[in-house]
Amino acid sequence: MSQPKDFGFDEDVQMLKESLGRFLEEQQTIEALRPSINGTEDPIHGADRPAFYDEKAWQQCLELGMHAVSIPEEQGGIGMGLVAAVAISEEIGRHAWASPLSNTLQSTFVLIHCDSDPAKALLAQMAEGHRVGLAINGEEGSLAPDGTDVIASEDGRLTGTSWYVQDAMKAETLIVSARSESGTDLYAVALSQPEVAIHRDRIVDLTRDQAHVELTSATAVRLTENGSGASCLLASAPALATLVAADMAGAGEWQLQTTAEYAKVRQQFDRPIGFFQAVKHPIVDMMIYVDEARSLVYNAAAAYDFDRDDAPRCAHLAKSSASDMGAFSAQNSTQLHGGIGFTWEADVQIYHKRQMHSQFLFGDGTWHRKQLAALL
Numbered sequence: 001m002s003q004p005k006d007f008g009f010d011e012d013v014q015m016l017k018e019s020l021g022r023f024l025e026e027q028q029t030i031e032a033l034r035p036s037i038n039g040t041e042d043p044i045h046g047a048d049r050p051a052f053y054d055e056k057a058w059q060q061c062l063e064l065g066m067h068a069v070s071i072p073e074e075q076g077g078i079g080m081g082l083v084a085a086v087a088i089s090e091e092i093g094r095h096a097w098a099s100p101l102s103n104t105l106q107s108t109f110v111l112i113h114c115d116s117d118p119a120k121a122l123l124a125q126m127a128e129g130h131r132v133g134l135a136i137n138g139e140e141g142s143l144a145p146d147g148t149d150v151i152a153s154e155d156g157r158l159t160g161t162s163w164y165v166q167d168a169m170k171a172e173t174l175i176v177s178a179r180s181e182s183g184t185d186l187y188a189v190a191l192s193q194p195e196v197a198i199h200r201d202r203i204v205d206l207t208r209d210q211a212h213v214e215l216t217s218a219t220a221v222r223l224t225e226n227g228s229g230a231s232c233l234l235a236s237a238p239a240l241a242t243l244v245a246a247d248m249a250g251a252g253e254w255q256l257q258t259t260a261e262y263a264k265v266r267q268q269f270d271r272p273i274g275f276f277q278a279v280k281h282p283i284v285d286m287m288i289y290v291d292e293a294r295s296l297v298y299n300a301a302a303a304y305d306f307d308r309d310d311a312p313r314c315a316h317l318a319k320s321s322a323s324d325m326g327a328f329s330a331q332n333s334t335q336l337h338g339g340i341g342f343t344w345e346a347d348v349q350i351y352h353k354r355q356m357h358s359q360f361l362f363g364d365g366t367w368h369r370k371q372l373a374a375l376l
Contacts, residue, residue: 007302008083016080017087020066024095027057030347033098037206041344048200051169051209053099059129067104068127072112075120076127081305082109082239086246086297093250096354098207100170102247103133107175109239110134113232114186114223122173122188122223133171134240135162135189135213136233143237143363145230150178150215157217158187166361168198168211176213176220183227187220195219205357206350238315241362242300245315245322248358249297251351252290252325255333258348259283262337282332289325296321316372323365326355 036052061067070085071077078084085105092102104126111119111126126132138149141164150160158178165174168191176187189196195218201210224232263279264272300314330352334341341348363371 003299003302003306007298008081008305009087009298012080013084013087016066016069016084017091019064020061020088020091021094023060023064024091024097027054027095027097029054029057029095029097030350032057033096033207033350040206049202049206049209051167051200053170058099058101061099061101062129067101067129070105070108070112071123071127075123077108077123082242082301083298083305085109085239086242086301089243089246090250090253090294090297093247093252093354093358094254096207096251096254096350100131100133100167102243103167103171104131106134106240106243107132109243110175110186110232110236111223113235114229116223116225118188118221119223122221125173131170131172132188133165133167133174135165135168135174136177136186137162137164139163139212143367145177145233146179146184148177148179148184150176152178152180152185152187152220153217154180156187156220156222158189158215158220159217161212161214163212164201165211165213167208168213169200169209174213175223176215177229177233178220180227182225183230184233185225185227185229186223186232188223189215189218189220193219203357204353207354208357237362238300238304238311241315241319241368242297242304244358244361245293245300245318246297248322248326248355249290249294251355251358252286252293252322252329255329255348255351255355256283256286256290259286259333259336266338279336282336286329286332289321289328293318293322293325313372313375316368316375319363320365320368320372323359323363323368326359327365330355 032054036050039047040049068077069080073079111123138147150158174189176189195216197214198211203210260283296318300318303314304311334352337348340346
């Protein structure tokens, strides 16, 4: 099936994207974040960084329905596809918004592929605002569906550690990948039980938290049966990579626009620094990188919605491009801001660190190009 015109980015998606953009502009998300990160400048030796998110803004987001955009209508959602979710993710990245929304969008697509009654029940809870995250990695960080270090017992209890869990401190329930004799399956684990211990990791990103989650015979609800969890993760992998790539495209657009504006007002040798070719050229290169990444992101989202067989190839292209763009834009936006770009007071460093973290989520550019080569 061929993709529709403009990647399926219709008026409804445009209205959704603009609505969230206006909302986040009004919330001044970076200013809301800053009080929580003061004193945590050093990610290794600094004070513990709280898993901040503005609960009032999150509640307003729920009222707007952004969290339920891709949850099926049967479970109380809006029932739009990945293109709509990508439009939202792009705005999250553009505003570096610390919230449970990214986790919610990613978890939605994993649960849709589970296609079981417990998964549908969890989707219905998410439509009501329940916060869900993903815990699908082992210590080696492998993206293979069977790479988990968690073991499921015969009675469905989980023991082991799930690693690199994004925004774990913002979640109420985790979708955990676990191995048993029948293969890899997915389970829903409530974080409120004493058998679950969340150990916060120290990461450079100021807008997200990360943790490794230790399970000791934790009670869980089985979401898949007979080792079908691996196929669910494989089927949802293109959506997960594309959502992160969209976040990076949004952050890259912010870096581009902010750097271009700074080059117009920063004076050196009696003229704006944007007058000099040494400044103009990297800004233009940033624009090319951002436009390429955004186009590939929406192409991947449209492939997932309308041409599922081509979704893996398109997702590898999108995430590899976005990872490269993120690294280039982060380096150059900081460099072209000069000394102030390295300071704690500048917002540039917040986006730089977010891009560096996102670059490796669900595979960096090199990994995705290797996967792409294997498909050709």
